[in-house]
Amino acid sequence: MVADGLGISAEFQATLSSVVFADIRVALHTGSFADARALTGRAFGDMQPDGLMLPFGRIAGAELAVAASLPDASDLLADAASTVEENDWAEACLLRATGRLHDDPDALAAAVERWERIGARFERACTLLLLPDRLDAGGRGRLRRVLLRHGPGE
Structure with a gap:
């Protein structure tokens, strides 16, 4: 878990x-879906x-359920x-997850716009990677620059 080493019990951390x-x-x-x-x-x-x-x-x-193709992903997305x-970040993430689930480029493009509006460059770049026709709009290059400059926490 991310918070290992902080003296918080694993049960509570979870x-x-x-x-x-x-x-x-x-x-x-990271595409690590084994524990999804x-x-x-x-x-x-x-x-x-x-x-x-x-x-x-x-x-x-x-969104993880969608990306990992879990059978209840649609229900989890509706619940979330x-x-x-x-919540602007959560709304943008909902659009991206919806676009992933339904292979809907319009929802993904709307997510890109939301990420731009709130200045979430890393999330915008990750979303552009899901739109093959927009990769030239900066998905790979932007993601590389953001990671090199700021790390993935942005």
Whole structure:
């Protein structure tokens, strides 16, 4: 888990929405789907909302379910959609996950616009990678520059 070494029990870590979110994002962006079922279970289980992180954990879990082709991905995405209200990042992530699920380039393009609007360059670049006809709009090059300059936390 991302928070290993902080002196927090593994059982409690597994329920903290910020830790769940971080673990899911690492799995999603590295393509490590072996634990996708367990991670989405954490996101939609007894997750403890620490601060305002609950919507982030849920929508990230739903996107991981979609990317990993889990059989209940559509249901998880519908469930997560109810938590993204008034959260620009979560709304953009919902659009991207919806675009992935339905192979919908319009939803993916809308996600790119949302990421641009909130200045989420890493997420924008990752979304452009899902739009083969827009790779020349900066997906690979932008992602490389963002990672070299700022790291994946942006």
